[in-house]
Amino acid sequence: MRDLRFLVTFPAGFEEIVPLLLRRFLPSVKIVSRSGGMVLFSAPSADPLLKAPLFFTNVFAVVREWASPGISFPDMIHGIIKKDSLAGFAAPKIPGNSFRLRFSRASRFESVDKRFVQKAEEYIASSARMRLDKLSGGAEFWFLIRQEGPAYFACKLPQHPAKKGPAPRPGELKSETALLVAALAQPSGTEKLVCDPFAGYGSIPAQLEILCPNAAIVAVDSDSSLVSGLKRRFSGNSRVRIHCGDARNLAMIETASVDLVAADPPWGEWEAGGYSDSAELGSLYSAFLAELDRILAPGGKAVVLTGAKDLFERAAAVSPSFSACAAREGFRTDILVNGKKAAVYRLNR
Incomplete structure (x- = not known):
């Protein structure tokens, strides 16, 4: 036919x-x-x-x-x-x-x-x-x-x-966007441990289950109410380990143990034309990158989605471990998320 x-x-x-x-x-x-x-x-x-x-x-x-x-x-x-x-x-x-x-x-x-x-x-x-x-x-x-x-x-x-399920909640990534973001890391399917340090409602961890079928998934968020929601969403799923914690100090994760990280950290407050230039947000990105450097295994990869592009790029440019990534072709992929300009950044060890 x-x-x-x-x-x-x-x-x-x-x-x-x-x-x-x-x-x-x-x-x-x-x-x-x-x-x-x-x-x-x-x-x-x-x-x-x-x-x-x-x-x-x-x-x-x-x-x-x-x-x-x-x-x-x-x-x-x-x-x-x-x-x-x-x-x-x-x-x-x-x-x-x-x-x-x-x-x-x-x-x-x-x-x-x-x-x-x-x-x-x-x-x-x-x-x-x-x-x-x-x-x-x-x-x-x-x-x-x-x-x-x-x-x-x-x-x-x-x-x-x-x-056909419920509409995404404010701040929740659509499932197709979450899968595409995680897929930009080009997972091989052989990963053993993957992580989302800003798990929120669980959109990215749910897609990591599909893309990394052999991996354990660590989902972390600092908001206890979101962590409760994550526990309900992944109840009975032994592959997903859920923690209430800070992405700047992922003490529950061993050094050099994570094969892939996919993250959608806070973007800051939306203002006309872009996101606010917040010193606090820039500090968060810098500290997160330092912890990302600690947990990624040799050859490990990460993708980070944000609309606060200038802040993230500044943090990456001065990172001792990821400044070289920031200078490479393919570091930034520009996308739209719910009509707002954003980018996915690719990092590797």
Whole structure:
């Protein structure tokens, strides 16, 4: 059977790591292309993708592609009708028998002349034998024009099961972001001990379980109420060891024993345009890096997520152990977290 083509979208900045995750968890995929916040690939089916760990925002089954730069939404609508693009197309597991349309240019929704929208709606209703429901259509057909040039007519696949839980709480990383952050360390799967010294609600430790299947996980937080929540979340899980402690003094962890650290330390207070320049926060970063130097094993790796980029970079630049990392290419990966500019920093021993 002929492979189908799919798009996965994810927060921009993770273009290096998402193809590696696709190959790790879905070895049958064939990467076609990648660009800002998107990977195009072919695979026999989307089913394995919806059963794999969540590391993407959306998945689309591609119906038609255009490479022409400057194509318009009316041109795309005319093209799918003229070519009868939906003939024989069976999008996997579309819920219900209704649909609605979305028009997206450079990751922003855009309005389109109603005459052309109506033509697209009539064509899809007739060809796919589906009912138009503009408010809550079971299927979503998207016309996507990427900033880099390619354009796609595609069907958005059902929500990943991992997204059906409660919405993240204030300050809690989405599970897909937590997995992508931890994956930037490129864990081998052979790690024996990994750690999150700012575990919070447990987003990163939960993803370390997936990425480091043979490792014991140390989850530490200084907030006793968050530690109680961590104990409930990982109750009965013998791999996760939970401690109430300070990331600047991880006395419960032996020197040179940790293979991988993934951390989301405090960012400070948000102000217009960035995070406040707090001497206290800078001191926290410096002391954390000193303790990180102590606990990392030879060859150990760390990834640190923060929006207070200047403060962290200053701390890393004067760190006796990590100043060399700060000068290397690949030290900083810029990303967006809930619409705010942040970066993931990679350190190693």
